[in-house]
Every structure is written in structure tokens, then in C-alpha cells.
Amino acid sequence: MISKREALITLNDCPYVTRPVLRQMMKDDSLLTSLPVLTPSKLSSKLSLPFKRSKSILDYIRNDNIMKKLDKNSRQFHALTIMDPDFPLSLRQIPDPPLVLYAKGNLELLSRLLSISVVGTRTPSDYAYYTMEKLLPPLISANFLIVSGMAAGVDQQAHQLAIDHGGATIAVLGSGFNYPYPKNNPALFQRLGETQLLLSEYPPDRPPKKYHFPERNRIISALTESTLVIEARMKSGSLITVDQALEQGKNVYAVPGPIGLETSEGCHHIIQQGAKLVQSCHDILQDYCLKK
Structure with a gap:
């Protein structure tokens, strides 16, 4: 047996x-x-x-x-199953929960109260980096956990800012731990596994597949109370995460960008659809103050 x-x-x-x-x-x-x-x-x-x-x-x-x-x-690695008492409640409640979650790093981060997921393009403009430098450090100082997907561009910058400013961050991968993807920043991957938290629903020796990344987006949005989008094309993984967040009843924030930039189009579209326009960190913080 x-x-x-x-x-x-x-x-x-x-x-x-x-x-x-x-x-x-x-x-x-x-x-x-x-x-x-x-x-x-x-x-x-x-x-x-x-x-x-x-x-x-x-x-x-x-x-x-x-x-x-x-x-x-x-x-x-840690393996959390949906039948374990310490499996994240927020993941139990989504329509298609992961049944096993692999973890490497600090499991205590799964119980952090304040959290926000940050998603965006893999090819951010200088404006996007400037925006993140303005928006994220105050949130990190306010004890927000930053969750993202370790993709090149906005995701990796969000993780790095959390580390640089003494905060906490979780990276949700679209592959097993033995096949980190993308491979462009091994130092960040190692640091996340040592001092922060790496998560994946894929077994450690499972290489990345194209369909893994849309799947993992539901975990990114489910782990947090809100999702913040910083530069996204109309057809992008970031907007898939937004759809998942809305389905899960989460708040969605978006930063407007320069007119004519392809990576502004996704943010402008979801703002038109009802996402909250973010001009400063206070647009996010005031919502949490009202809730708390």
C-alpha cells in the first residue's frame, strides 16, 4: 500500500x-x-x-x-500537495488548482498578508524601468510581497527590486527547478532559491513547454490580492494573467504608457475595461488602507 x-x-x-x-x-x-x-x-x-x-x-x-x-x-525541494494543511488557501480556491506544488527557499513567504503580483513585457522600455523604480520600492517598504514569473524584462526587474530593497519575493516558474527558464540570469535564480522562494507545479526534471507559461499565470494571480501590469502588448502572457486575476476576483492595476508604443496597448486596453490607472504608489496603497 x-x-x-x-x-x-x-x-x-x-x-x-x-x-x-x-x-x-x-x-x-x-x-x-x-x-x-x-x-x-x-x-x-x-x-x-x-x-x-x-x-x-x-x-x-x-x-x-x-x-x-x-x-x-x-x-x-519541498513538495506541497493540495491535501496538506500548509498548502496555500488562495490556490485551493481557484477553479483549476495545482495538485502538487514544488518549492525551493523560504516557505514562510506563502503566509505573507500583503501581496501584489507584477507582470509585464519581456522587452521593457526605459520608461518601464523608470516606472518600476518609482512604484515598487514604496510598496516593498510597506511590506508588500512581490510575486512574478521570473521572465526576462519586467518580471526579473520586479524580483530584483524586491531583493535590492530588502523585501520579499516569490517567482513562479513555467518549468521544473532543474530546467530554469529563461537562462539569462542564473545569479538571480540562485538568489531566489536561497533567500526568497521559487515555486513550480512542474516536477523538478520537467523542461519548459510553451503551454506551461499560460498555465502558471493562474498561480501568479492567485497567490496575491492584486495584479499590477507594467507595459504589455495586446496579445501577451500579461493579459492572460489579468484574465486569471479577474476570474479569481482580484484587483487589477495598470500603468499607462506613451501613445504609439506597442507595449502600452495592453495596459490602455485593460484600463478602458476597468483596471485602475496607476500614476503613483498611492493609487495602490490607498486601496489597501481602505480594505485594512
Whole structure:
């Protein structure tokens, strides 16, 4: 037999198991705990999966080398499952929560009360950097946790400003920890894992895939009370994060940019749709003061 938690972590690591299948399996506790003795035919019948895929799943979780790898991972990284009491409540409540969350660094940051996600283009203008230097340090001084996605550009600058100003930051990755992406700033990645917090719903040895990044955006928005957009194109990951934030009932802030700049268009669009226009940090702070 195997515990439900062990089964969940093992299945999440298995390339033949998708989140919908794993969610289906979680509805039957006896199925999870009896995996070591199930036959491929039984698993295929219970989940309406092809026999070949069911066999691949069971072969994977019974492979001694896989078990050794998972044991090694457990010594290097934290694994939080949705059934653990310390799994973030904000993530439990979203429509498609991660079922396993891998973490490296300071887990206490997950319990910070004040938080804001910062997203934007990978190719920011000088104006964007100037804006961030004006907006973020006062928020960091007010004890805001900064959450972003470690992408080049606005994301990495948000993490760096949090570190430089003695604040706290969480980076949500679109890949496993053994495949940091992008690779342009290894020093920042290492610093985040040592003194801040790296999070990913993907197992440590999972390389980045294009679809991972839209998926991880729901985690970025869910971890925070609000999302701030600083320069974004109309078709961009930043606006996907905005859509996720709105679906989750979060506040959205946007910085207007110069007319004619492509990276201004996304911000101007969401301001027209109801996002709060931000001219200074006080436009954000006053909302929190009203709420608190």
C-alpha cells in the first residue's frame, strides 16, 4: 500500500498522467492507495483509459529508479500537495488548482498578508524601468510581497527590486527547478532559491513547454490580492494573467504608457475595461488602507 500523499506526488511526476486524470483519481481514495497492486486492466476500467497508457502509468510508479529519483527530490525541494494543511488557501480556491506544488527557499513567504503580483513585457522600455523604480520600492517598504514569473524584462526587474530593497519575493516558474527558464540570469535564480522562494507545479526534471507559461499565470494571480501590469502588448502572457486575476476576483492595476508604443496597448486596453490607472504608489496603497 501507499499513502495518498505519496501516490499524488508520484503520479504528478508521471508523464502519462495529466491534471484532469489525476483529479479523477483523487476522487477515489482506495484507488490511490492501492496503485502498487492494481492491474493495468483494473486501472483502465476505473479511469476509462487505454490499456497501454494504464500499463505505462503503473510501470512508471513501480520503477525503483523513479522511486530513488523522487526520494532525492524530496531531500532537495519541498513538495506541497493540495491535501496538506500548509498548502496555500488562495490556490485551493481557484477553479483549476495545482495538485502538487514544488518549492525551493523560504516557505514562510506563502503566509505573507500583503501581496501584489507584477507582470509585464519581456522587452521593457526605459520608461518601464523608470516606472518600476518609482512604484515598487514604496510598496516593498510597506511590506508588500512581490510575486512574478521570473521572465526576462519586467518580471526579473520586479524580483530584483524586491531583493535590492530588502523585501520579499516569490517567482513562479513555467518549468521544473532543474530546467530554469529563461537562462539569462542564473545569479538571480540562485538568489531566489536561497533567500526568497521559487515555486513550480512542474516536477523538478520537467523542461519548459510553451503551454506551461499560460498555465502558471493562474498561480501568479492567485497567490496575491492584486495584479499590477507594467507595459504589455495586446496579445501577451500579461493579459492572460489579468484574465486569471479577474476570474479569481482580484484587483487589477495598470500603468499607462506613451501613445504609439506597442507595449502600452495592453495596459490602455485593460484600463478602458476597468483596471485602475496607476500614476503613483498611492493609487495602490490607498486601496489597501481602505480594505485594512
